[in-house]
Amino acid sequence: MVAYQRYVQLSQSRNSEERGQAAHMAALAYLGHKGPADEQAALYAALMNFLDDPSVKVRAALAYGLLHSEHAPRPIMLALAQDAPVISRAVVQFSPVLLGSDLMGIIRSGDPDMLVAMTARPALSQRVALALVRQGEPDLCVRVLERADISLPDDDFIALADKWGDDARVRGVLLKRRDLPGIARLHLVERVRAALSDLRIVKGSVQPRRLERLLRDGCDNAATAIGEREAGRGARGYVAAMAEGERINARLMLHALVHGHVLFFADALAQLSGAPRAKVFTILDGGSRAALHALLTRCGFTPAVRNLLARMVGHARKADLADDIAARHYVVSLLIEELIAEHDGVLPPSLDEAFAYLNEQNIALARTAARGVMPAFAAEAPDEIMLPDMSAGRLALPAA
Incomplete structure (x- = not known):
């Protein structure tokens, strides 16, 4: 244990390392405090004082001590969320005391690094997740959509599929979502078909008419397989959308x-x-x-x-x-x-x-x-003679 007098000496030191130790100790003491109220008030005041320290190291030590606690003082965490980038990003990513409304204000600021940090929070509300994907940045969309703990409304999934259907990275993440609505999944499959048909390596490997048949058959199979899954779940929106679009x-x-x-x-x-x-x-x-x-x-x-x-x-x-x-x-x-x-x-x-x-x-x-x-038949009758000897002649099509 460290005596208060020693703490005062550390907090008033000209050495930022020692002041950082004092800030971290004050944070831990506040979170673990079980004594009288005036003592807790003194610890709270000490935490507030460290917000004005000129050293980023000291303020970072304060943030580190409070970062993961649900009992950290909100005013202090909000102040740290507006501090230097190395501090604010950590607070936005980890602090559980920040509310959805706090995060919405940060989203409106439009700081790309802060938005990326926000997508890595242990828990993210649907409201915040929607605000992030509506920023129009593919990287943010991917980060949010990769999280299985976040669900989005069907209309937003459909809008995302429509907007990012031609972006292979976002499209792939969307297709991995088990909660993706069927009509959005079918739209993405059709975008995959269009992308494949435009690839030079594909067009150069498969005869055009056969390629068209293969892709069309694949889309038909996708449409009915998705419909089968949606019907099994009791979802009626997929077949209604198909009928409305005259695709049945x-x-x-x-x-x-x-x-x-x-x-x-x-x-x-x-x-x-x-x-x-x-x-x-x-x-x-x-x-x-x-x-x-x-x-x-x-x-x-x-x-x-x-x-x-x-x-x-x-x-x-x-x-x-x-x-x-x-x-x-x-x-x-x-x-x-x-x-x-x-x-x-x-x-x-x-x-x-x-x-x-x-x-x-x-x-x-x-x-x-x-x-x-x-091959299976030949394995059972390896000595049976099936074909005449063709070594004497040459085969060629008449038009060859």
Whole structure:
């Protein structure tokens, strides 16, 4: 323990190191004080006096002693928050006595270093977090969004996705957020698609038409997968936004069924038809073909598309399309054969887009299902002769 007389000697020393020791001791003594009130008042006065010390070292020693305490005097901490940068940044980052209103005043000052320090506070209110991300600085957005303990309103997430969709760093942090609204996530996926399609290394590696198909299929899968997740959470805003933007079409509905995203498919039908969700599920699960056609009619689909979707629902009832790739391939192949047979090979124009999608999916699913089949078969029958000897001739396409 240090006697008061010794403390007075240290506090009046010409050596800033000794005055710093005195400031730190006074801070600790104040926080741990359990004696009479007049003694505490004297300690408080001593802390106030150190605010006027000309040495940054002394004021920093005072701040260090009070920095993490919830019982530090607010007037002193507010004064230190306006001190030299090395002191103010530490106070803003760590002091728990600063209120949201205090932090809002600091935000209005616009000091970049102070704002960065604020993003590292142990606890940050939603109000302060929103004020920080609305500053329009990508670095601040990233720092705030990386914190899983801070939640933001859906509208602000959507606004951030719209504003920073082309910034890869902010976009990546937003996509990692589990609480990101589905419609904002889809918007960011579309920005990723645009960015990929503009990359020289991508355009130079993949034939343009195939690249367009791959990116479009990826976006379709993202749209229905996000919709499936949102539907599972009971969120209705995503499918409502999709319908309002007229983004629910036959291709997307087929994609949802082919990939087993039935919750999104049902939510989309409920949104388009205005029917209760429970009734839609009942019809999809075991309703008659007439009931299914009536539901699809209320959704505004053309007769040819209604017939196609009804056929797909019938096949989906008998197969596990969510996880079984072979089942998906089988159902899509069967549907293509049925359409060709039904229309004698001359499909109506209203089915052109859907039929093109089914053909694309048939090829993609066949490729996926075929991977590894022949090596596995050859491993079981290594001595079987499969191919003729081709060493004598050369192969070339006629136009090559």
